[in-house]
Amino acid sequence: MDSAEESETQGSETPARAGTAGGSDFLQLDLEQAPPGGRTEWLTARIRAAIADGTLPLGSRLPSSRVLAAELGVTRGLVTEAYQRLADAGQVQGSGRAGTRVVAAPLPPPAALTRPAPTGGSGAFPAGTGGPFGPGAGGAPVDALRAVPCRIDLSPGVPDLSAFPRTAWLRAERHVLAGLTAADFGYGDPQGAPALRSAVGGWLARNRGIRADPGEVVIVAGVAQALGLVAHVLSERGLRKIAVEDPGSLGARQQLEYGRLETVPVPVDEGGVDTAALRASGARAVLLTPAHQFPTGVVLDGARRRELLAWAAAGGLVVEDDYDAEHRYDRAPVPALRALLPEGVCYAGSVSKLLAPALRLGWLLVPPRLLGEVVAAKRYADLGNPVLAQLVLARLMDSGELERHLRFVRRRHRRRRDAMLRAIAAHLTGARVHGAAAGLHLVVTFDGADFEDTALAAAALALGVKAHPLSWHRIRPGAPGLVLGYAAGPPGELEEGVALLGRALSRLR
Structure with missing residues (x-):
């Protein structure tokens, strides 16, 4: 039982609770469905499921913790804890007066995401279990990843689309x-x-x-x-x-x-x-x-x-x-x-x-x-x-005009590449960088690492960051790594994304 639930059982009933039937119009929540001692997990799971099935689409705003607590007849701490768990998973984000909004859809459990199952020379996955880094991606894992919402997209192969002339x-x-x-x-x-x-x-x-x-x-x-x-x-x-x-x-x-x-x-x-x-x-x-x-x-x-x-x-x-x-x-x-x-x-x-x-x-x-x-x-x-x-x-x-545009985006892409290089040096300890002299992406490899790069990419996606595992682009085995696009995002977003990659990396080491 978490601290928020403990406070509920100690008789600190809010005035709203005394006058409610324990339900809420928001997601048709009914507190009586929550198991004893598991209300926080229940509320977190109900919101996560609503994000996953599109009931709460990207950008939608959650009720304030005070309002939802009053409607459900629970302490505000319980709702705040549920929101925090969703934020830690990268699915919602608080924005001060703008409230808490949905920023990414949840993924299947990590165990289902990180099972490597490449088949044949194409890197295809057999159908069945879902997730862009696991068997359910079918023959097009890149398409499966592209369809997953996220906060920061470091996928390779995309220029600065905001610069389109x-x-x-x-x-x-x-x-x-x-x-x-x-x-x-x-x-x-x-x-x-x-x-x-x-x-x-x-x-x-x-x-x-x-x-x-x-x-x-x-x-x-x-x-x-x-x-x-x-x-x-x-x-x-x-x-x-x-x-x-x-x-x-x-x-x-x-x-x-x-x-x-x-x-x-x-x-x-x-x-x-x-x-x-x-x-x-x-x-x-x-x-x-x-x-x-x-x-x-x-x-x-x-x-x-x-x-x-x-x-x-x-x-x-x-x-x-x-x-x-x-x-x-x-x-x-x-x-x-x-x-x-x-x-x-x-x-x-x-x-x-x-x-x-x-x-x-x-x-x-x-x-x-x-x-x-x-x-x-x-x-x-x-x-x-x-x-x-x-x-x-x-x-x-x-x-x-096309030459002028090329000169413009070349300067902008170079600044973004430099920002990503600084971020990698700061947050991805032990990573080797490849291909920095040209292009729209970098490759980082982790020589001697004992984890699979699909597991790292899945952990990053759980934090709201997309990146390609290098193994997607291999036929034969090799060192784990990531392919990171830098052209499509501003420097601040790139730095935040690489910092989150560093957090995901620390969880695997």
Whole structure:
């Protein structure tokens, strides 16, 4: 029995209790349902269940402890203790005069969250028990985590969405609309609007050193679709397996596997992908992130580049995901592989990390021998991307607005990266940081640790913080770690999030 309940049993009845039947309109609470000596646990559980099932959605305000205590006919201390337990779990937050509000939904018990059950090469989880870090996440744990509310989101792969250039976008959209004829609102070219294909060619020449004719560019719904189209074409040509970096992007791996390709892990070290292991794998194609490897952040070094290009010239195919090459802070730009061997590289990029993932706009360059098949696959997939958004993006590229936006967000992202680095040094004792020179995320590893990173991520989420366990992006075992995005949140929020990670870490050690 807690102290609040003890005070109830000692005859200190409040005036409200004498005139109430022990019920409350709030959540239809009935005190008679509470077990003797367990009223605090009962009230906490009822509120937690209401948050979980959506009866109390995010942002909803709880009654003040004084009002709820009077309605139930209990001491205020009992209600205050229940609220405090919810706050300690990261589910509610007190805001002074603004009251106590719901800030995160509760999770299943930690035992259900931390059972590691990866299956096969995709890191998928069998259905059945729920939780983004346990078996119930199905084949898409990243999607399961994305759907869970939280206070601080340190998931990787998202830029500063608050910086989206709304004014420039609207100005470009007005300019485009003013010049469109009625016929322009019909079906477009499945390969992409000629204006955007031309603008992408100029953008890649200026920023990535790639010379591409507009006829070589295919406009796609992000890199995810680009990988799906390439996987489809390669599978139709009889290819059965493709090498992937290990660690490497779980989402990219799943796209290839959905396209009926077997993914073969090839290790990554300080020099990038192990080209000797690639040759030994027997794979005739490989997916790489050579400019800024995901998730480790290493750059494919010069010797490995030469070996890789020789492998491709001998008949191999490189699928180059240039996913965030524009975001660099402490190093010179790294040339794209496509610029060195166009006939051996499929090159994919997008504006998801520069503008917003919601636009679903990207581009794919493929060797001439594959172009017709890729365009046909795109046509049968969706008849082409929405034309208006393509024309607006083309206007931003041609007018210089996109370069101005890149310079702006690069400065902002660098400040946020520095804030996260300071916070990691202060709160994550023993963590090693990887990939700080570029990109939108950091990797921290805990060498020699005896806990699983899924358990750490689950403990952090219970405190209201999202982060990816590094094991999600591995096929083979490795040191536990976290992949932490820093671009989407202000410095103060990043510092608070890392401090909470430190609290979660201390509970596992």
